[in-house]
Amino acid sequence: MKSFALANAVLALVLCLSGCIGAPIALTTQTEQRLQAEAPIRFLLTFDDGPSASGYDNPSRSVVADLAHNPVLPGIKAVFFLQTEAARSGGSSRGRKTMEREYAGGHILAFHTATAFHTNHRWLSNTELESTLTQGAADIASITGAPPVLVRPPFWNYDRRTFAAYQRHGMQVLLTDLSANDGKIWGFNGSPRRRANLYRQLSVVRERIALDELPTVDGVIPVVVTFHDINRYTARHMQEYLQILLDSARVNGMKTATEPFYTDTAALQRAALARTVKDVNEAVHLPGVWNWVWDADSH
Ligand SMILES: [Zn+2]
Numbered sequence: 001m002k003s004f005a006l007a008n009a010v011l012a013l014v015l016c017l018s019g020c021i022g023a024p025i026a027l028t029t030q031t032e033q034r035l036q037a038e039a040p041i042r043f044l045l046t047f048d049d050g051p052s053a054s055g056y057d058n059p060s061r062s063v064v065a066d067l068a069h070n071p072v073l074p075g076i077k078a079v080f081f082l083q084t085e086a087a088r089s090g091g092s093s094r095g096r097k098t099m100e101r102e103y104a105g106g107h108i109l110a111f112h113t114a115t116a117f118h119t120n121h122r123w124l125s126n127t128e129l130e131s132t133l134t135q136g137a138a139d140i141a142s143i144t145g146a147p148p149v150l151v152r153p154p155f156w157n158y159d160r161r162t163f164a165a166y167q168r169h170g171m172q173v174l175l176t177d178l179s180a181n182d183g184k185i186w187g188f189n190g191s192p193r194r195r196a197n198l199y200r201q202l203s204v205v206r207e208r209i210a211l212d213e214l215p216t217v218d219g220v221i222p223v224v225v226t227f228h229d230i231n232r233y234t235a236r237h238m239q240e241y242l243q244i245l246l247d248s249a250r251v252n253g254m255k256t257a258t259e260p261f262y263t264d265t266a267a268l269q270r271a272a273l274a275r276t277v278k279d280v281n282e283a284v285h286l287p288g289v290w291n292w293v294w295d296a297d298s299h
Contacts, residue, residue: 034210044262044272045076048226048228049229053088053094061101062236067238072239072246077107079108080099083118084113100143108268109143114132126161137170174275176225177205181288194237195248202223222275242261
């Protein structure tokens with residue numbers, strides 16, 4: 001019945017993508033009071049699946065340019081979870097140059113895949129997993145001079161074995177609080193309900209902050225946000241997304257830090273590391289219905 005449960009969960013996910021975004025959780029007086037004791041939030045931007053190797057209007061490079069120059073806050077630094085060996089990504093000379101440009105721009109290069117495709121690490125044998133982690137770490141170190149300290153498992157999926165392998169390679173798992181739901185994996189490019197989606201998700205995070213569940217780092221509470229820089233829609237709307245995040249905080253009654261995004265690479269890394277999964281048994285919040293998909297898989 002395992003595969004039946006998984007198929008049902010996947011079906012639910014696909015249906016859900018077409019519009020199961022609820023309204024934001026209403027702000028109660030109690031939550032409002034609890035928030036007053038909490039630090040302001042700062043959005044920690046992350047990008048998955050890049051770099052783009054496109055020679056035409058490269059979306060990853062467009063994102064890097066918009067983070068550096070935009071009306072909201074110039075000089076934003078982000079974490080890029082890279083596909084270092086995929087042919088249309090880091091496994092090409094243009095992709096590699098894009099990663100070099102990201103590093104030169106003060107961004108953090110982190111690990112996502114080092115296989116030809118966006119492969120789930122749990123489906124790899126011990127030998128394949130070991131070699132993909134070694135390869136990915138070497139690919140990134142050849143640009144930055146040091147192996148990556150952050151990993152985002154493809155499909156947000158890890159188990160005891162893959163988690164331990166990440167740890168052996170000095171990589172900590174960073175999940176996310178908010179997802180722009182702009183992954184291309186399901187064939188959706190646009191994200192027409194992106195505003196409603198982010199408002200709703202941030203209201204859920206706000207409730208967790210009010211319960212003091214998120215750490216304060218350097219005087220702010222980092223809120224991790226995930227985009228896909230290979231998505232042209234995302235790249236075209238990057239500046240607008242920055243404003244939508246600020247609006248999301250405002251409509252949810254949340255204070256943002258004076259600098260609402262990270263502009264310092266070292267501070268960005270401290271914040272990201274503070275938000276990593278410390279223990280494989282930790283209950284985690286995955287975006288969308290992924291918790292449901294992987295729970296079905298493990299039953
Ligand atoms: Zn991915």
